[in-house]
Amino acid sequence: MRMKRYQIWMRMLRHCLSLKWYLLKLKHKRTKMTKNLLTLRLSTLMLTGTFLLSACSTVGKITDAINPFDGKNEASEVVTDPDRISILSLNDKLEVTGSLLPEDIILPEPYTNSDWPQSGGSATHAPQNTNAPGTLDRIWSKKLGKGSNRKGRVIASPVIAGGRLFAIDAANKVTALDAQTGSKLWTYKVKIQSKGKTRRGKKSLVDRIKSPLSLSDKGGSDKEAVGGGVAVADGRVFVTSGFGVIIALDAMSGEEIWRNKTRTPVHSAPAIDNGRLFAVTDDNELFAIDADTGETLWTYQAIVETARMLTAPSPAIIDDVVIAPFSSGEIIALRVQNGGILWQDALSATGNLTPLATLNDIAAGPVIADGYVFVSAQSGSLSAFDLRTGQRVWSQPAGSLGFPLVVGNFLYSITTEGELACMSKTDGTVIWLTQLQVFKKQKKRKKRISWTGPTMIGSRLLLLGSNGKSVEVNPQNGEILRTRKLGGDVYIAPIIANNTVYYVTDDAKVFALK
Template sequence: MKRLTAYSVAAIGLTLMLSGCESWFGESEADPLPGDRISVLLHERNINSDPDLAGLEVTLPRPWRNPEWPQAGGGSNHAMHHVEVAAAPKEAWSRDIGEGASDEARLLVTPIVADGVIYVMDAESVVTAYRTDDGKELWEVEIAELFPGEEDDGLFGGGLAVEEGRLYVTTGFAQVLAFDAKTGAEIWRSPTPTPMRAAPTVRGGRVFVMTVENELFALSAADGSVLWSYIGNPQATSLLGAAAPAVDGGLVVAAFSSGDLFAFRVDTGSIVWNDSLRAVRRTESIANLADIRGLPVIDRGRVYAAGHGGVVAAIDLRSGRRFWQAEFVSAQTPWVAGEFIYLLTVENELLCITARDGRVKWVSQLPLWEDPEDRKDRIFWTGPVLAGDRLLVSGSDGEALAVSPYTGQMLGRQSMPDSVSLPPIVADGSIYFLTDDAELVSYR
């Protein structure tokens, strides 16, 4: 059970070690990054901290030890607040899970953890289960072999979720499958009109899935039968991947590549409200994509969502009324922690925002280029995840960074075996990274 009692911890001493040091949660040798940074790429305006918040102290929920990370975002509502990790985690084990990213396929599926097992899917849709304690392989299923003749049509995409001993898998083969989580034996399969790039969300006997054509389906977790569906407007262009729906309080909130956000009743599929996360004033060509790639988050009666169309908003779950909105461009999931939200923009700005009214407490610029002098090899960061008083982000340069959630100061970094395009996950005190070359690394 998550504890939301606020407490404040000084950032002094809460640092990660640089790569090569004994523990990457030790004292940093890196120079701290100043708080405010100037935006340089896509925004029409700079993002600066609100001077009226200078005296506001950042307080966070106490870390809680989440035993599992059973679906995308950590749970069906995607609100994990502040998870616990060991004081000085070290690499426990690593495994090659199969095929990594290539020109033909991408590694899009975030690992999940349940009942001491971590489940992964490689870039060729091979699902494998490993023990979390030592990385021993338990079973493997090659999804492509289940659909002969379609191997080249759905090699990558989809996602994983576990509930009550069943593993649910969405695929690029336009099929949702359920397996026995312990053995990998198939239980049922259910076709969809088009492929899926988003992970399923499971709650209360229902499996919610989104297709690449903006079709939302609610399936029975028992047999895969369709309970209800909603057909949104297809988009000619969207970001690679998609957002898993968020479920809480009898409602499912789904994000569409059109930039629209809809809330449905989980039992009937009736629409409760809808909103659009598209900014009115947009001129940058790359930002014309209105897609919502980050997961919507439901927390204490509010929905938090960020879109590539330039709007981040807090919305009342029941009525759809906006509490506030801010113009930030993001393709990442907002991380809600008590009274603060952490968000990574497309310009690699890491923001601390007040959950109450959306004002910026601090903003820190993460590295933009692997070669900053010549401005070459753009770095793409993913995350953040708040674990043990550190904001963890992973990057395309093969580095994982730790940033202070209190000040935005960079605390340190850890080298990964390869570039990383997926955020880390945390379960039972362990941190897991999946690199683009399909290397699964566990820190404990």
Template sequence: MRTFKIVIGVMLMGALGACDRINEYFESAKEIPLPGERISVITLHRALRPDPRITDLSVRLPRPYINEDWPQAGGHPTHAMHHLTLDEAPSQAWRVSAGVGAGDLLRLTAVPIAADQRVYVLDSEGNVAAHRADNGLRLWRYNIVPESEDRGALGGGLAYDRGILYLATGYGEAIALLAENGAEVWRRSIGVPLRGAPTVVNGRFFTVSYDNQLYALNIEDGSVEWSHIGIAEDAGIIGAASPAVEGDVVVAPYSSGELVALRVENGRILWTDSLTRTGRSTALAELNDINGSPVIDRDMVIAAGHAGRMVAIDLRSGARLWEQDIASIQTPWVAGDFVFIVTTEAQIVCLARNSGRIRWVQQLPRYEDEERRTDAIEWSGPVLASDRLIVVSSNGDGVAISPYSGDILGQVGLPDGASLSPIVANGTIFVLTDDGDLVAYR
């Protein structure tokens, strides 16, 4: 029960993320209102606008390619997937129940992964399932809840490598299963709930715990090779980023807003940075969490935090190359010379990769009731496939946006809300809805 108490505490802290921001001021009845238009200083401070210096810059992208698999969070250890291929007019191919969805106490936190013509899902009650990618047929199901626990836990995720399915769990365990049939290979207790999906590469399993420790495990038996302790942080947002790995460097994101680069062999620190900001106006803005995974692309680290800072950092030296006042809990998408990101204000933004200057901004719906500003909508993504940026929403919409202009290209209704980013594998989009349905579009 200790694990359950810990994760419920984290969930209550993370629930701040679902609250509406306070954008109005209360005036005394005796005050005489001044003439003129009133603009919230919070909204004004956060306004994102295209940079006039790059108005004439054409957005050019690399050619789309077919990715057979999406084997871990972010699609690749670097989280840089560039430009994927998708059919011209995808429609729903199949829909199956993949497990238990989100509820009052628990949420889905693990993005599905796809490998070897299968899609793997971890539901909110600790059930792992494998489904055929062509028709959704379930091949096996395995419950990972420890005998000492009796219910689901927040956090964790999946990764696949060479026939083995690796899991980091909210129960504080790292687990390896045979991808073919779900048979358990090994199980290692870390002792602290693990936040996000692991990153598996070159014989190591990297995972971050709720108390801001990065663990490097040996994938053969789950033994801990080394660990790094970050700054403790009491509050965080449900879900978490995964470490990014390129060559001999791993970049770890923490809920404190720290971004730390370390040697993969021994955990030696190369550099640190912080995505925190001062002088923020609300308690919600005080959350420093880096909830979207950092991306490593051509020796550049790109990351954004909830506190309102997005940065590009030189992978080798740790020097900041640029920064923007952008708040996000999503993973940036890098393609060619451009970066795309969804903000906490329901905007999708295109930035020049080399300078960080904003090329265009598209505002998505922020509330189901825009007039009353109630029922906030959470947008997840984007994924870039065949000249379309794809995002999904907590109120059940899938939207395609032009990466070149920001124009809305189309919209489709999902069977339910989706709070996790979609994935693309072998020309198919897979979406895990909040009620636990796995839906394929091709």
């Protein structure tokens, strides 16, 4: 009897020891996996810092790492998703292969545009050869409100319509100014009232399924959010916000007309055409909204991607097609009437790259011109697609954070490596390359510079930099014509209206040059 009890006891002890060994092994494995995962997340968060910001008071803890050009983005080895399809080899390098002479680069005549009503200048993001023939002397400047800080960032392009300039600051305050004088006309502060039904407030299982990535709060007035932008159409100012709302305001008075609550923050600037508004949320959901009533017409859910650049890319629209960019690297063409998919593709890179290059985000809106769709992903590629079929026409290793600029038969783009490139629109042949300054401290390779643009100002290309300088370049040969000091660091491309250049600095000052 004693022997039997002893055998049972020893058997139980062996099982316990085996279980303990297994748990220790599992714990070690999970710790290792967690460590690898944290390493990957931290390397990307050092550059993006956005991590699906929701309308709650946690933004201040993470937006201090938003800017990818803050001098902290030294190269490091990270793990990439092996399932992504690379469209370019890692050994590819942008090289001049064209044989055109400067005199062969003939551009269309510049024209004077009276408005710049949405991001990219129009619904197609193809303003062509806008004109600003003056010496670009400052005619006025105005403080909009809060500049970039730990709680929010200035990321949205200003817009102009009907002689008025509209812009949004880092604190989600919309300001209307007289475009000629800079006089303040009205302001509107985007606010929402949280009901405290997030995870900390015991959100229901159904709500968690509907909005699984929302952060938690205890209710009350939300004060911090990042993302969004403004657009103008038909006497209304449309505002998207990191608070998870899309709002229509009266352009003359600033009074609210309607608001549409999305499930997650909206990071894209609104795009508008023929009475329809399109915007993309942080969890890659495209909303189509009736611009008159604010009613949601349809939505499309793309692949959710948590890591993104802090930009405000907007969809591009032409006729019955909307081209939407997503942080997953997807580019999708849909019918504006019902959201039916016409074609889709993905831009991504693979291999051991810097953290910046491993993000698949399409950080700028696509450009539609002459039957082509031009898309630039910051991960390392610039591609041209056939508008109707989605067939890729050409690709170049020229990743960018900004819109490519199409002027006549040529395309201009600033790469993430600080190169300004002129290419053939039809086949992607590189005609010339100009290397811009990459670091503020070039010898020590510190404080990377972000260049925005290019924008045409008649016979010149205009670029603005986060080093507080502007550069004017000859569009025919890439020669740098002039470098000037700005009124502050700039991360947003300039806009043109009535032969005047407008830009917004990172500390939320708007400048007018003529």
